[in-house]
Amino acid sequence: TGKGKGGAIDRFVTRQFLQKYRPVMINDIAKGLNLSSTQLTSDLKAGQSLSQIATAQHVSATQLNTIVNNAIQDALHQAVSAKNLTQAQADAYTQFLQQHPQFLTHIVDRHFKAKQ
Numbered sequence: 001t002g003k004g005k006g007g008a009i010d011r012f013v014t015r016q017f018l019q020k021y022r023p024v025m026i027n028d029i030a031k032g033l034n035l036s037s038t039q040l041t042s043d044l045k046a047g048q049s050l051s052q053i054a055t056a057q058h059v060s061a062t063q064l065n066t067i068v069n070n071a072i073q074d075a076l077h078q079a080v081s082a083k084n085l086t087q088a089q090a091d092a093y094t095q096f097l098q099q100h101p102q103f104l105t106h107i108v109d110r111h112f113k114a115k116q
Contacts, residue, residue, distance in 0.1 A: 021075035028074050032067030033057045050105045068104045072097060
């Protein structure tokens, strides 16, 4: 039962992290796709998924995973440096992402589809 409470706290921390560091991640992902962050945001708001955008930019699924992983690692590093996350929290996110590599692309896609 304590696990559920901890999960709620973790979800809150995750939501706060994603809100604060989403621009960092979008910028890094855009660079990896050879786009401006404005163009990437526009394409996502138009309903394209990260996978579709990557395909249009001739970026493979494996390359997209690397780009997204690097973006989240950059954001995690910044969050730890700014003391917005502990190193243990950052390590937990890294482990989660290694086990669920499509998580961030899902979150980014979902975020922009909700804003249409």
